Amino acid sequence: MSPDNLEMQFEAELCPLGHGLSDLPNPVLKHGDLESNVCSLRIESLAPHKRLPPELLAEIFILCSPTTVVALPPKSDHPLLTLTRVCRAWRELALHIPELWASISVTFTEERKKVEQMTDLAFQWLSRAGNEYPLSITSVCAGTYAATTCGNPALVESFVSMVISHAHHLRHFDLGFPMAALLPLFELPLGTFPRLETMGLRPPLRSKDLDTTQTARWHWPSTSTTAFASAPLVREVKFCPQIISELENNIMDDILARATRPFFVPTFLLPWSQLRVLSFQLPALADVWCTILAECAELREFDAAVWPSLGYQRDLNSAPQICLHHLAVLQLGAHSGGCEELIDRLVAPSLSRLSIIQGRSFPAASLAAFQARSAFSLKFFIPSAPRPEDDVTVLFQQFSEIAVLAISSATTEQFPISFWERLGRGDLLPQLETLVVRPTAAQASVLVDMIASRWEAATEGRIPILDVIFCGVGPVDLAVINEELKRLEKYEAAGHMVSVF
Known part of the structure; x- marks a missing residue:
C-alpha cells in the first residue's frame, strides 16, 4: 500500500474518535486538566523528599527533633507530633523510629497528678520504641505533691510498676519518688537490669522522715542481694534526697545531724x-x-x-x-x-x-x-573555711593553678584580711578566673580593693580577667556592699561588673 493510501486510512480511523471528543463538554479544557494533573503528579513524585530513602529521612527526623527526651504529655505543637501529621508515609516512618520514643520525662504535681492516666500514656509512648531498644525514664514528684506522696506512696506505685515492666531494656532511670514506693526496685531478682547504664534515686524527704526510728524511709534498703549489684553495664549511681517545700533551707545539715545510724x-x-x-x-x-x-x-x-x-x-x-x-x-x-x-x-x-x-x-x-x-x-576548688592565716597560705600557695574558687559555704570574714590583700596583688592564685564569695559588710571594703587590683592587673595583661559573684548577701549587709561597689563603676565600660545574688 502506498504512503498516500496509508495516510487516508489513518484519517478515516481517527475521524470517529474526533466526533466522540467533540460531543464532550469543553473538550479542550478537559484535555488541559488531564495534562495538568499528570504534570502535577510527575513533579510531586520527583520532589527531593519523595526520592529520599527511608533510612536517610529517618536520620533527618532525628536531627530535626530539638531533644530526644520528650516531656509527657507533649504539647500539641511538639515537633515529633508535627512530623506524624504531615502525611501517612511520614507518620508510619516516625512511628517506627525507636530513638524518637525511647526517652521520656514525667513530672507529677498537684496540678498534674493523674498518675494512672500518665502511666498509661508513658507505657504507650515507650511501646513505640519496641521491646528491645534501650529506654530512658525520668520522673519526679515536685512541689507540694512530693509531700503528698510521702504520706501516701501508693499514689505513684503504678508508675514504678510501669518502669519495672521495661526493666529488661532500661538504659537509664531517674526517679524522685518516696522510698516506700521505690522498694519494689530493690526486690527484683538478679539479672533484672541487663542493659542499665545509669540510675538515679531522689526520694523526697520530710522532717519526720529523718527521725532515727524511721530511717527505713530514706536510707538505701538493707538487702544482701539486689538487681543493681548484678547489672553488668551500670556505670553511674546517684542516691540523693529531694528537697521538698516543708523542709528547712539547711536540709543537709539537718540530715547529717539527725542521721545517727x-x-x-x-x-x-x-x-x-x-x-x-x-x-x-x-x-x-x-x-x-x-x-x-x-x-x-x-x-x-x-x-x-x-x-x-x-x-x-x-x-x-x-x-x-x-x-x-x-x-x-x-x-x-x-x-x-x-x-x-x-x-x-x-x-x-x-x-x-x-x-x-x-x-x-x-x-x-x-x-x-x-x-x-x-x-x-586543681582547677576548681570549693573549700571549707580555713580560718588560721597559716592554713590559707599553705593551701593556696600549693593550689596555685586554681581557676575557679567558690567559698560561698563560709562568709568572707572567715578568711583573714591578708588573704584578700594577697589575692589582689596576685601573690596567691595568679590563674584565678572566677571567684564566688558570700561577703559581709565588714569585709566589703577590702573585697572591693582586691577586685580593683585584680582588674587593673588584668588590664595590664599580668593575670586573667576575674569574674566575681557575690552570693547569699544578707539584707543587713546589702546597703554597705552596694555603696562600696560604686567604686568599681569605672570598670563597667570594659565589661567588668560584680554579679550580686
Whole structure:
C-alpha cells in the first residue's frame, strides 16, 4: 500500500474518535486538566523528599527533633507530633523510629497528678520504641505533691510498676519518688537490669522522715542481694534526697545531724569495680567509704556525705593508700568532720575539681599532703573555711593553678584580711578566673580593693580577667556592699561588673 493510501486510512480511523471528543463538554479544557494533573503528579513524585530513602529521612527526623527526651504529655505543637501529621508515609516512618520514643520525662504535681492516666500514656509512648531498644525514664514528684506522696506512696506505685515492666531494656532511670514506693526496685531478682547504664534515686524527704526510728524511709534498703549489684553495664549511681517545700533551707545539715545510724558495707551493695560516677549524699562512715573506694578503680566522680569513724586519729593512721587514677571530681560533705580520714587515704593524680564542705575547719595539712602525694593540678576548688592565716597560705600557695574558687559555704570574714590583700596583688592564685564569695559588710571594703587590683592587673595583661559573684548577701549587709561597689563603676565600660545574688 502506498504512503498516500496509508495516510487516508489513518484519517478515516481517527475521524470517529474526533466526533466522540467533540460531543464532550469543553473538550479542550478537559484535555488541559488531564495534562495538568499528570504534570502535577510527575513533579510531586520527583520532589527531593519523595526520592529520599527511608533510612536517610529517618536520620533527618532525628536531627530535626530539638531533644530526644520528650516531656509527657507533649504539647500539641511538639515537633515529633508535627512530623506524624504531615502525611501517612511520614507518620508510619516516625512511628517506627525507636530513638524518637525511647526517652521520656514525667513530672507529677498537684496540678498534674493523674498518675494512672500518665502511666498509661508513658507505657504507650515507650511501646513505640519496641521491646528491645534501650529506654530512658525520668520522673519526679515536685512541689507540694512530693509531700503528698510521702504520706501516701501508693499514689505513684503504678508508675514504678510501669518502669519495672521495661526493666529488661532500661538504659537509664531517674526517679524522685518516696522510698516506700521505690522498694519494689530493690526486690527484683538478679539479672533484672541487663542493659542499665545509669540510675538515679531522689526520694523526697520530710522532717519526720529523718527521725532515727524511721530511717527505713530514706536510707538505701538493707538487702544482701539486689538487681543493681548484678547489672553488668551500670556505670553511674546517684542516691540523693529531694528537697521538698516543708523542709528547712539547711536540709543537709539537718540530715547529717539527725542521721545517727550511718551505713555499713553489708547493707550497701553495688558493682563497685565498674562504676565511673558515684553520688551518695546521705552519710556513711569514713572507713566504710574507704572500703568501697578500694574497689572503685574506674571511678571518675565521687560525691558523698561522710561520717567520722570512731576513734580515728590522723597521726596514727597506717591504713594502705587508695589509688584512684581516673578520679577527676571529688565532692565531700560532713557535719562533724570525717572528710580528712578519707582524704588521708586517697591518691588521685587526675583530680581537677575538689569540694570539701563540713561543719568545722578542714585541716590544711591533710589537703596539702593529698596534693603532694597525688601531684594533681586543681582547677576548681570549693573549700571549707580555713580560718588560721597559716592554713590559707599553705593551701593556696600549693593550689596555685586554681581557676575557679567558690567559698560561698563560709562568709568572707572567715578568711583573714591578708588573704584578700594577697589575692589582689596576685601573690596567691595568679590563674584565678572566677571567684564566688558570700561577703559581709565588714569585709566589703577590702573585697572591693582586691577586685580593683585584680582588674587593673588584668588590664595590664599580668593575670586573667576575674569574674566575681557575690552570693547569699544578707539584707543587713546589702546597703554597705552596694555603696562600696560604686567604686568599681569605672570598670563597667570594659565589661567588668560584680554579679550580686
